[in-house]
Amino acid sequence: MNERTARLRQLRKAMAKAGVEYYYLSNGDPHGDEYLPMHWQVVKWLTGFSGDVAQIVISQEEALLWTDSRFFISGAQELADSPYTLKKLKVPGEGTPLTWLDEQNLLKMGDLNIGVDGSLLTKDFADALAAIGYKAVDLRPWDKIWTDRPPLPLNPVEIYSDRYSGETTKGRLHRIVEAIRAKQANALILTRLDDIAWALNLRGSDIHCTPVFVSYAIISEFGSTLFVNRKKMSKEVMKCLQMDGIKVKSYDSFFTALQTLGRRYTLLADPSEITLELDNALQTASPKVILSANPVTLMKALKNEVESEGERIAMLKDGIALTRFYHWLDDRLNRPSEFMMGNEGNIVIDNEVTELDCVAKLREFRQEQEDYRDESFDAIVGWREHAALPHYFPTEESNVPISGNGLLLIDTGGQYLDGTTDITRTIPVGTLTEEEKRDYTLVLKGHIRLATACFPEGTRGDQLDALARMDLWKEGKTYLHGTGHGVGHYLCCHEGPESVRMEHNPQPLMEGMIISNEPAMYVEGSHGVRHENCIRVVRLCTGFLQFETLTLCWIDTTPIKRELIGEDERRWIDEYNNKVYNELAPHLNESDRMWLAAKTRPMA
Secondary structure (H helix, E strand, C coil): CCHHHHHHHHHHHHHHHHCCCEEEEECCCCCCCCCCCHHHCHHHHHHCCCCCCCEEEECCCCEEEEECHHHHHHHHHHHCCCCCEEEECCCCCCCCHHHHHHHHHHHHCCCEEEEECCCCCEHHHHHHHHHCCEEEEECCCHHHHCCCCCCCCCCCCEECCHHHHCCCHHHHHHHHHHHHHHCCCCEEEECCHHHHHHHHCEECCCECCECCCCCEEEEECCCEEEECCHHHCCHHHHHHHHHCCEEEECHHHHHHHHHHHHHHCEEEECHHHCEHHHHHHHHHHCCEEEECCCHHHHHHHCCCHHHHHHHHHHHHHHHHHHHHHHHHHHHHHHCCCEEEEECCEEEEECCCCEHHHHHHHHHHHHHCCCCEEEECCCCEEEEHHHHHCCCCCCCCCCCCECCCCEEEEEEECEEECCEECCEEEEEEECCCCHHHHHHHHHHHHHHHHHHCCEEECCCEHHHHHHHHHHHHHCCCCCCCCCCEEECCCCCCCCEEEEEECCCCCCCECCCCCEEEECCEEEECCCEEEECEEEEEEEEEECCEEEEEECCCCCCCCCCCCHHHCCHHHHHHHHHHHHHHHHHHHHHCCHHHHHHHHHHCCCCC
16 A cells, blocks of 8 residues: 555544545645645645645545646646546536535535635635535644644744835834724734735745745734744844834734734734634634735735836846856757767767756856845746646656757746746757747747737736737637736745736736736647746826836747747847847856847847
């Protein structure tokens, strides 16, 4: 019996003992993080599935795991020879955990108990389960069956200077309190780690590639409290918080403190952030709770001028590192093997470069930049068929050399004190097929359409999404992930509330937001194409907005099918590449500068 089967059997025993017919679990933690500390990677421990999006439903007979299009292929590989069946979200006939559970209840015709982890399950999902006849039972057997479960991280918390944030902590707290009062409340519950880090001008390293720390916070007109393990707090940080009137209490005391506050004050909570555990705490205290959107989320998305300028600086640093990397890669891919005389004759010096070589070299060049702290996510480096996996990360087992003909997709980003970057380039190697060239060009056309969009204030991202897909749709092609996500300022690479995707999002795009522009095309088993820059929403004129492209990295024009590119699109490409050269050239050595000059020549 393998480990996954043994762990599933232990969970089923716990279910039977608790009297629950089904168990539901999604990939997540109490703070809604995208990347999880090992302590909360329960889905991965239980199933072996490593994708960011996962929902599982367990019965005594079945074990099902749903994920989205980014992980269809890798998920099938990871779940092979396991007791789990992969289900595909947003694919006809595959359904969702809720529709599947509804079908089971219709067959059994009665109320059923379903086990959940109350610290991870949202109240909204618990209500959805109740609507189809399931009573959520808080069942957390992990500490018993996961005997070597990692503890929560204890990495130190750091002060984030207002030199980078552009606003003092007292200034931010004042704005937040004004927003709380406007909602007729006294205190705001903060559970999301990036909201807490932003509001208090603090950073950490508890979450992979994201400078945040495990905590809760309550912001109030009567004083604010940070709930965090005190072992993470230096005397300097404690002193700064004290000067800003912020109390520090233990992480584990949050729910107790919440109940005490709830009896005295009117609390403001974002309904999307309320877990079953948090809801039970609020109900126990019988407080008056106002459910409304967390105002910090939108404040954080609207970058001030200091933050915006910091992002430009981060993009410049990233552009320097990327230019050096792509020059190195170009040399390695095009340099013939060398020979030297050895004791037994000629010895070949292999110039082979692999996917993992690219990951290491990207990190090396970024680390040379001032104020570089980390990657903003694990680098996606996919050669040929691996590029068709939207969230493929090379491992020692999957790593392949980049040789022959095809497309190399590299999606990567950096965390600098100045800001966060996220960029994808698709690089031609050798001779491309006509299909590869066509897909490369169609995706680039969609990228340009979004980059050059002008739109009235109040426009939502889902209203612009079709611009990026239009040319692909004409050919009967599309991609299933979103076109753009918000990008944080030395925070989460994927940030809300804004997005550009097909699904409706009521949040309009607003001046100061920074989002990604990343249309794509994937052909399973063959190739993938994605072109991504970060773009900032800026004012065009009274009542109208447009985008400013921030990313500084050349776009390869050699795969472009010229007959598919219009004159305006050609002009945009040439002007963009010229801007990249002019801004980066003063910071490059002669060799890198000459290489970049050749790469950014105007299209013929």
